[in-house]
Amino acid sequence: MSEQGITVSKSEDFSEWYSQVLSKAGLVDLRYNVQGFVVHKPWLMRIIKAIYRFFEEELEKTGHEPVLFPLVIPEENFEKEKEHVEGFKPEVFWVTQAGDEKLERRLALRPTSETAFYYMYSYWIQSWRDLPLKLYQSVSVYRNEKNTRPLIRGREFLWIEAHDAFATHEEALNQIREDMENSRKVIWEKLGIPFLFLRRPPWDKFSGAEDTYAADTIMPDGRVLQISSTHDLGQRFAKAFNVTFLDKDGKRKYVWQTCYGPGIWRITAALIAIHGDDKGLVLPMNVAPIQVVIVPIYYKESDKERVLEKCRKLEAMIREAGYRVYLDAREEYTPGWKFNDWELKGVPVRLEVGVREVETGTVTVFRRDLRVKEKVADSELISHIRKLENDILEELKRRAKEFFESRIVTATRREEVEEALRSGKMVKMPFCGREECADDLKEATDGGKVRGTEIDFKEGDYGRCAWCGAPARLIVYVAKSY
Amino acid sequence: MSEQGITVSKSEDFSEWYSQVLSKAGLVDLRYNVQGFVVHKPWLMRIIKAIYRFFEEELEKTGHEPVLFPLVIPEENFEKEKEHVEGFKPEVFWVTQAGDEKLERRLALRPTSETAFYYMYSYWIQSWRDLPLKLYQSVSVYRNEKNTRPLIRGREFLWIEAHDAFATHEEALNQIREDMENSRKVIWEKLGIPFLFLRRPPWDKFSGAEDTYAADTIMPDGRVLQISSTHDLGQRFAKAFNVTFLDKDGKRKYVWQTCYGPGIWRITAALIAIHGDDKGLVLPMNVAPIQVVIVPIYYKESDKERVLEKCRKLEAMIREAGYRVYLDAREEYTPGWKFNDWELKGVPVRLEVGVREVETGTVTVFRRDLRVKEKVADSELISHIRKLENDILEELKRRAKEFFESRIVTATRREEVEEALRSGKMVKMPFCGREECADDLKEATDGGKVRGTEIDFKEGDYGRCAWCGAPARLIVYVAKSY
Numbered sequence: 036m037s038e039q040g041i042t043v044s045k046s047e048d049f050s051e052w053y054s055q056v057l058s059k060a061g062l063v064d065l066r067y068n069v070q071g072f073v074v075h076k077p078w079l080m081r082i083i084k085a086i087y088r089f090f091e092e093e094l095e096k097t098g099h100e101p102v103l104f105p106l107v108i109p110e111e112n113f114e115k116e117k118e119h120v121e122g123f124k125p126e127v128f129w130v131t132q133a134g135d136e137k138l139e140r141r142l143a144l145r146p147t148s149e150t151a152f153y154y155m156y157s158y159w160i161q162s163w164r165d166l167p168l169k170l171y172q173s174v175s176v177y178r179n180e181k182n183t184r185p186l187i188r189g190r191e192f193l194w195i196e197a198h199d200a201f202a203t204h205e206e207a208l209n210q211i212r213e214d215m216e217n218s219r220k221v222i223w224e225k226l227g228i229p230f231l232f233l234r235r236p237p238w239d240k241f242s243g244a245e246d247t248y249a250a251d252t253i254m255p256d257g258r259v260l261q262i263s264s265t266h267d268l269g270q271r272f273a274k275a276f277n278v279t280f281l282d283k284d285g286k287r288k289y290v291w292q293t294c295y296g297p298g299i300w301r302i303t304a305a306l307i308a309i310h311g312d313d314k315g316l317v318l319p320m321n322v323a324p325i326q327v328v329i330v331p332i333y334y335k336e337s338d339k340e341r342v343l344e345k346c347r348k349l350e351a352m353i354r355e356a357g358y359r360v361y362l363d364a365r366e367e368y369t370p371g372w373k374f375n376d377w378e379l380k381g382v383p384v385r386l387e388v389g390v391r392e393v394e395t396g397t398v399t400v401f402r403r404d405l406r407v408k409e410k411v412a413d414s415e416l417i418s419h420i421r422k423l424e425n426d427i428l429e430e431l432k433r434r435a436k437e438f439f440e441s442r443i444v445t446a447t448r449r450e451e452v453e454e455a456l457r458s459g460k461m462v463k464m465p466f467c468g469r470e471e472c473a474d475d476l477k478e479a480t481d482g483g484k485v486r487g488t489e490i491d492f493k494e495g496d497y498g499r500c501a502w503c504g505a506p507a508r509l510i511v512y513v514a515k516s517y
Numbered sequence: 518m519s520e521q522g523i524t525v526s527k528s529e530d531f532s533e534w535y536s537q538v539l540s541k542a543g544l545v546d547l548r549y550n551v552q553g554f555v556v557h558k559p560w561l562m563r564i565i566k567a568i569y570r571f572f573e574e575e576l577e578k579t580g581h582e583p584v585l586f587p588l589v590i591p592e593e594n595f596e597k598e599k600e601h602v603e604g605f606k607p608e609v610f611w612v613t614q615a616g617d618e619k620l621e622r623r624l625a626l627r628p629t630s631e632t633a634f635y636y637m638y639s640y641w642i643q644s645w646r647d648l649p650l651k652l653y654q655s656v657s658v659y660r661n662e663k664n665t666r667p668l669i670r671g672r673e674f675l676w677i678e679a680h681d682a683f684a685t686h687e688e689a690l691n692q693i694r695e696d697m698e699n700s701r702k703v704i705w706e707k708l709g710i711p712f713l714f715l716r717r718p719p720w721d722k723f724s725g726a727e728d729t730y731a732a733d734t735i736m737p738d739g740r741v742l743q744i745s746s747t748h749d750l751g752q753r754f755a756k757a758f759n760v761t762f763l764d765k766d767g768k769r770k771y772v773w774q775t776c777y778g779p780g781i782w783r784i785t786a787a788l789i790a791i792h793g794d795d796k797g798l799v800l801p802m803n804v805a806p807i808q809v810v811i812v813p814i815y816y817k818e819s820d821k822e823r824v825l826e827k828c829r830k831l832e833a834m835i836r837e838a839g840y841r842v843y844l845d846a847r848e849e850y851t852p853g854w855k856f857n858d859w860e861l862k863g864v865p866v867r868l869e870v871g872v873r874e875v876e877t878g879t880v881t882v883f884r885r886d887l888r889v890k891e892k893v894a895d896s897e898l899i900s901h902i903r904k905l906e907n908d909i910l911e912e913l914k915r916r917a918k919e920f921f922e923s924r925i926v927t928a929t930r931r932e933e934v935e936e937a938l939r940s941g942k943m944v945k946m947p948f949c950g951r952e953e954c955a956d957d958l959k960e961a962t963d964g965g966k967v968r969g970t971e972i973d974f975k976e977g978d979y980g981r982c983a984w985c986g987a988p989a990r991l992i993v994y995v996a997k998s999y
Binding site for chain 2: 064066067068069072073074075076077080081083084100101102103104105106107108109111112124125126127128129130131132133134135141142144151154155158159164170175177179191193367
């Protein structure tokens with residue numbers, strides 16, 4: 036049994052727990068023979084597809100339309116925005132040959148697609164009538180990261196990138212809020228992952244952006260993980276790619292742009308890490324590939340048929356009600372093995388059906404998140420499952436929020452900052468705003484980073500910087516990060 | 518208006534018609550600055566997503582599960598199956614650099630993923646319990662084609678690849694039939710594209726396969742287009758990648774494999790080409806991004822509000838009924854311009870609402886496929902739309918089948934073959950079975966190719982080869998192709 040289940044505690048050794056869950060729950064396989072590129076197995080792909088669907092639905096509600104741009108970006112496009120190329124070029128994969136021939140110019144595998152999209156935007160945007168333009172694509176991107184970790188940092192990873200163009204900066208800034216709301220609706224409301232939406236300090240913004248805003252969640256080991264980000268690109272790319280429009284006033288103007296990237300990989304990592312427990316994955320019903328699993332239990336061959344008959348009826352009834360249900364009638368595994376396996380995979384609801392259930396017209400319902408069982412009358416089953424759908428998500432949100440809040444502490448003195456970071460906390464503190472101070476803090480604390488200010492934060496007089504003691508203009512969040 | 522609409526007739530100049538539809542209906546943009554790589558615009562992406570969904574649903578019904586494998590395949594994987602590498606290597610794109618560094622070994626952009634999947638199958642398949650293994654992925658693939666044509670032949674194109682492994686050859690052969698049925702259910706039943714499912718001659722099979730079966734449709738210019746294919750891989754890859762299982766009899770055996778590739782790009786091309794008319798796209802409702810468009814018509818400002826009010830009510834009612842509806846209330850365009858634009862884009866149903874419709878409690882319903890209008894009472898509208906959903910698809914199927922059948926002729930003599938191919942027909946003819954004869958036919962007819970035999974065809978005595986006069990063992994289909 037030890038080989039089947041997770042052998043470490045999530046709270047004691049998160050890193051090992053995470054690796055074991057990814058492998059034992061059948062999520063990723065790391066044995067593919069290119070370093071940093073992983074195989075996404077079916078259970079993971081089904082979860083990821085559900086998450087994509089949530090984001091795409093929300094994006095489309097706010098006027099975004101799907102597109103698909105080429106994977107490859109010519110080197111000359113990259114060169115157009117100076118900061119952007121400096122930021123990304125060191126980690127770009129280059130296609131240089133086709134068959135036996137050397138290509139005339141190198142082609143980058145998209146590390147992000149600003150320089151592909153905006154090349155076309157210069158054709159597509161001519162008049163104020165063409166604005167706003169709001170497009171997104173759901174794709175893999177490629178970066179030659181030195182250290183990789185599945186679903187957290189990869190050389191190939193899945194995301195969405197939404198690229199929007201507006202007539203005014205004000206509309207672009209409103210888009211930043213809409214993006215934040217998009218993150219909240221999916222990441223928090225549907226997936227139960229709490230986050231802070233922070234405006235990054237100037238030295239930590241996206242290469243080529245005027246301003247970067249990002250959602251940080253806190254992983255079980257206390258390190259924060261950036262799970263989505265949105266950038267106020269100002270008119271930098273518009274000028275680099277000559278994206279202009281004839282405004283109503285007859286004047287030709289550069290557009291204002293934003294880009295938004297929900298990190299599908301990392302959101303999935305956070306989902307796994309934050310809700311999971313020592314038995315494995317714990318999934319909300321809305322993303323669970325199987326929402327309800329039915330396990331028949333019988334010890335005598337003579338009981339088999341009546342138990343299975345009831346199971347099949349339940350299966351049909353539950354499917355009819357619109358749920359993803361699986362009757363696990365495999366004979367080569369014991370009920371106990373199945374219990375463990377489906378718990379490992381995070382199936383939210385398990386129904387146990389034995390002779391007693393047949394005779395009493397009931398089902399034993401096991402709830403994965405609380406790991407409790409209760410008897411439910413057959414006639415109540417569907418309404419019970421409907422209720423669980425909401426209850427389970429609410430329970431996961433409650434727990435996640437409790438954990439998240441417990442991991443944020445306030446500090447006003449250097450020792451408090453050090454102590455908090457040492458014990459895996461995120462620190463809210465007055466800050467002088469100087470990059471040198473942030474660098475010093477990072478070095479002294481072995482990685483504590485200034486993550487930024489809350490989006491509506493106003494600069495002011497906030498006493499003394501908790502780190503250097505200089506006058507504080509900001510309240511920032513500081514944490515170690517992935 | 519000529520700039521807005523298609524300026525050539527599909528029957529007179531299909532090639533130009535196709536280019537204009539792709540561009541004017543807002544499907545692809547060819548101006549991206551890498552040759553052979555196209556931008557998929559929103560209208561196309563929505564159609565493609567619907568087609569993907571149909572295939573994925575059908576694949577999952579027959580036990581396939583989704584996965585995602587890395588884009589890059591190390592050169593050594595390629596080398597393992599000799600025919601496969603010979604077939605694909607000349608057109609592979611190679612990643613050779615990351616940042617400033619040269620990679621230790623070249624990585625191929627997947628031209629197809631046998632050599633990625635089966636590398637992992639050697640880990641995943643150990644016992645008969647692991648079989649059958651049926652996995653698919655929905656991805657872009659990359660081939661450095663010399664001549665490209667959007668949605669027909671690209672350096673980057675969209676498809677699905679399903680890779681299945683079985684304990685016996687018999688099961689693998691059954692899978693070929695299941696794949697054919699999958700193609701029939703989606704390509705014919707849902708999309709109304711007729712095709713012949715043919716067993717390719719030995720010299721035209723997939724590199725690395727024992728046998729190739731493929732669906733050929735006929736494009737409006739009479740050339741056939743292969744839109745899906747499935748391959749009996751035998752045990753070739755199993756031996757190359759050492760994919761074995763311990764069978765129930767205690768013996769270790771190689772698996773039998775198949776792979777199936779619905780060509781999403783080409784199926785979309787066929788959908789556009791076969792159903793379209795001189796006004797533009799004609800879409801069945803099941804893939805139309807907008808199924809019903811409502812165009813308000815008023816000439817006096819005083820009529821505007823009551824017309825729009827009715828439009829909004831209809832919009833809400835139609836959306837409520839589950840349809841994708843769009844109320845085109847844009848004031849910068851005339852009703853006539855809107856009519857043309859939505860016809861160009863292939864919206865199946867247009868509702869025209871003017872003062873008369875308001876006063877009589879009716880709607881004028883325009884059906885894109887037949888280009889006819891009729892008055893429908895408001896109270897009948899939803900049931901009318903429901904009926905159209907089926908009627909339109911049936912009409913498209915009827916027409917497509919009629920065209921398809923009219924393009925297949927029987928020939929028994931060389932002159933008949935020549936004449937048929939010259940006039941854009943597919944020829945059904947007795948054939949000797951020799952590759953040299955097929956080569957001669959191809960050269961003499963400027964491209965007529967032996968496409969293969971029907972799947973259930975049995976060899977026998979079929980008189981004389983229509984081309985060379987030698988004894989005929991086969992009845993084959995011959996056509997010029999894309």
